[in-house]
Amino acid sequence: MSTLELAAQSIAVSSFRALENDLTANTYGTMQKDHNGEISALIKIPTTVQGFTFDGGMVGIVKVEQHVGEIWVYVPHGIKRISIFHQQLGHLRDYYFPVPIEKARTYELNLLAGKAQIFEDLTTYQQQVRFRVVPANASVEIDEEPIFVDEQGFASKRLSYGKHSYRVSAVNHYTQAGSLEVKTPETQTSSDGPYVAENDILQVQLKANVGWINMLASKEFHGAYVYLNDERIGQLPMKTEGLKSGDYRLRVMKPGYRNFEQALQLSDGQTVEIQVSLQENIALVTLLADEKTEIWFDGQFKALGRYELKLEPGDYYVETRRTAHERGITQFQIREPNPQSIRLNEPQPMMGSLSVQSEPQQTKVYLNDVFLGETPLTQNDINIGEYRLLMETPGYFPLRQTIAIAHKDTFSVNVSLRKKLNNNEYLSNASLYAGAGLSLQSFVGGSLGVYFAKGINVEANYRYGETKEYIKQHADIRLGYGLKMGKHFLLTPQAGLLARKEKTYTWDYVNGYVLHDDLHVPECLLAARFQYCLNPYMSLSLSAQAVVASKAAGKLVSQADALVHLNFVIPFTK
Template sequence: MKRLSLLILFAVLLALPALSQQISVESFTPLENDLTANTAGTMKKDQNGKTCALIKVVTSEKGFNFDVGILGVVATEQKVGEIWVYVPEKIRFITIAHPQLGVLRNYPIPQQVESARTYELRLVTGKVHTVIEEAQTDQFVVFHISPADAILEFDGQPLLLDAEGSASCFKPFGKYQYRIERKDYHTEVGSVTVTAEKASVNVNMRPMFGWLEVNSANAGSDARVFVDGSDHGTLPLHTLQLGSGKHLLKIIKPLYHIFQQSVTIADNDTLRVNAALKSDFRNYTITGDADADIYINQEYKGHGSWSGPLASGTYRIELRKPSHRTTIRSITINANDLSANDIISLPAPTPIYGSLKVTSSPMEATVAIDGKVMGKTPLFIKEVLIGSRSVTLSKDGYKTETATTDIDERKTSELNIVLNNAIRVKFTSNVTSVVNIDGKYIGLTPCDALLTCTKHEISMSADRYQSRTETIDISEGSSLISWQLKPNFKKVTISCNQNANFYIDGKIAGSGYSISRDIDYGEHSISAYYEGKSKETTITVAEGNESSVGFSFRKKRYHENYVSNDAFYMGAIYQCLNFQGAGAIMGFFAGKFNMEVSFIAGNESKEVDWYTSTNSLAHTSDFKNWRINGRIGWGLRCGNVVRITPQIGAAVLALQDRSKIADETAPSACSFTGSMQFALVYKKLCISVTPEYYVPVAKSDGMKELVKVSDTYDKALKGFDLQVGISLIF
């Protein structure tokens, strides 16, 4: 193993030189008819005076060097398609070298080289390509500018920046100028020299702006900030960008002196100003008529009196009151004068009057103006405040009347009102109700009646609702009486987890999973019925009580009876113990009575050596067997899917001799059978398992002889067996 590893390593080492050169020898052959090496003009002598051998190296490439060792190459001549190499006789190796193709070192010449003979050596080489490289005169210039939206001008031409602020161009060697501009930044100017190495220019432009932050400890949030006349919102002001240089800062707040300051913003710097505002107000109290509205410079301030801050200045203060002359006063306030009175009192507005004459029919009606009783008709009122006045006339036995009249300054207005002693009143309610007035039936709502303007006892009643009775003075009431009667019942929700029938006090109320019914106040019996089961509870229905009743029944696993008393079925069976085979079954149920027949073919034939009663010679028979069963039974239902059917019947076992050697009738036997069929029924499918017991009652002569030599058929005639089957029900 070690020797084999060394041989493999040696072979790899020998192959490595070949991988680094592109020269190999295709063939080396003597040219028997070529006399070039021994012909005058092409013949050459070596240093010993002997005629040289000539090797014609066939190759399309040029520039090869040859070496044959100490004796040396005598001469080489470049010919078309080949190189003539003159060498001394008896050389054993030749080395071929090329500047691009590499070296083929010490190629062993496969035969002895003789003097004055010509040989051909064919080379296989790679191709030599001549590449002319031009001198580099151009290179890339790459710019990285921040911010990225600056304008770049390079060598007098615009150069577009990408989204990251980068750009590049390919330029000849030399020196170039660039210029970078952007609003709010200092212009950047410079030069770049393009050489053999890629040039990169990185410029972060210097901002020509800074930031202003303004805050105040006493200004609050309603102070507005202005810079150079532009509104920048309320305090505090966070990092407002401004151009470098001077700016005018103003802070204006009501009731405060204007804050004004010149600020200087430096490049790329944040100036923070903490403004202290000086108050220019004083708290004043304005009083006058308790029923008058107070206005300051046309702005409503309050009713009766007002207290609040006022800044230094001149104000127009008014006390306004309906039907009165407005009190007006102009006041100049100096908020810094603490010695001045801080309570401003104004005289009450003066009333403006007109006159009113009131008459009525009948007379002696009480007159009230704006709710204030003034006397009885006929009545003259000398001083009545101007404007729209509400005049009410009332008299026992008559409907109270109200009229509106306009009173003008220094003018007399007249008003005459006729009082009625009866009024038509309309009655409505939330449910159709019986209306009785003073114990007399009027009608069903909605209805109306003409009533005298006195007190009347009015009542409304409706079935299953609470009655309502009140005494109402018609003369003071409206022409519409609308009542809401309260119900004597409540909506009760009855629910169940199953689809049940619901009863209320023994009467069917509905069915389903949930119903809602209006039930009168009081005790009631609520019951639910489901699948022959019932549950009952008693509830008290009252205002505010719980309004739901719930029942729960256990859900049956099966909802449908699949075991039918009248059915016909057909299917497949398999006998799996003593007699093994598959077959078919057919039967029916009429009520509980059952009848069925089945046919079973044995799984395989069996060869038996035996003697027949008519043939004393031993022979071998190949039997195929069948069994036919006929049974009657009585089905017993066990739930919705299971039926158990005890059965009795007879079975015939028949054998067929397929060898046809025996000349007598095929063996057969008859057995009495008792069985118990267990059936699982689901919809139209029935799966059955039937334990059986067979008792032989008759055997043919052939069967008697056969069971003596084969216990297989003896077991098939008697004892336990098991039949399984699957059927379709029709």
């Protein structure tokens, strides 16, 4: 059947009805909205023939979709009529719908059954249409239906004879759209104009609507940041994404190098290639200070006395630090990338003051064993820190003290020195002592005593002696008063109580040696203790003592003895 014969036929409608159970028009993914934002009605036309066009008059057609075995026509609700056109089948003008068209409803329109053979014949008259598109990632639509495009940019589809619309689009390219006509060989004449024959390839090359900038650089410049119109877009080396035509400002930045800047103009489809070369912009700087001075840069310790570093032009500051010193600050500028040395400001000592008052005056003052002068004394510009303070004057006990001098502060000392009694050099006003020694009566023993601040003395003694004739144990407690004599001597008169326990041996021919206990009750004791101070912690003592007014075994007893002890002393005060 020829195209001319088909064109003589007309299109008719056999039935039109609402599909009550079909929710396609009101389902997410298949619903469409009209120009007023309301959900469209959907008319489904069962047919395998392609190439139909539709006209809705003033209200228009929302959208036409080609599906398997049918055509979907989306129309605004309230539409009264529709016109159908086909290149070979003819047309149906102003078909009035027999029922109202409501929004979000689905309807079915069946074409006249008598034309079924014609439609079937038309479907057999098809041919393969092939496209080759550039760029290869472009998308291709035929009759508003997308078709697959392979990696080489080829796409193909079987089309029925007649006119078809196509559209080729790609990112950063101008879209190309048009129509093509598929004809049978019998209907092709030289006057028909452009047409697509079997095995023809339709070449479509899209024109880019953007340009590109390709920036190349030596390896030493890799990683430099690239800015386009003051927006950072990447790092060298790089090629930009598609850019709209126009004027651009290019800037490349990398630490240690001068900025690379260039203005350029970009046109559609143009690739501008730029070889970027950066000039070094760095100075070798030597920072100098005293060999014991710490150099700090960017908040970090760098070195003692000397430090070398590379700096770009700009303003900088460096700190110098030393213990007990205020930080030194040095600000400097680098203008040109030339080697230079900078002498840093040294840290200044942190100072305080010392004020000393004393009673008596004219007391000598020493700080860490260095003589400062005599009181009253004020000493300024002393480095901060801890010091050993010594104050001394003849006839008084020296004062030793640890003091701390603070920055911009005055440490004050106001003391009264304690006068020495008899100028005794080693004797403490209060002390604890313990001694051990011998007596004239062949005793060995020990003593434990204490001197209080007022000179009062309390002492306890224990002595033990043993011979072939007796065993003796003596214990006493004494109370005395110490009298200082010169620089080393102390005399202490004492009085106390003595308890004695003695055992004697007798001989007879029957029992041999017999031991007899002889227990004495407490007895009065008088003594005088002489002490020589070897140093503040050791002394020798001699105690002369006598037991008086004692009555034992029915007779008056008077007994004298002398004790020599080596004593260890723990002084409490000076």
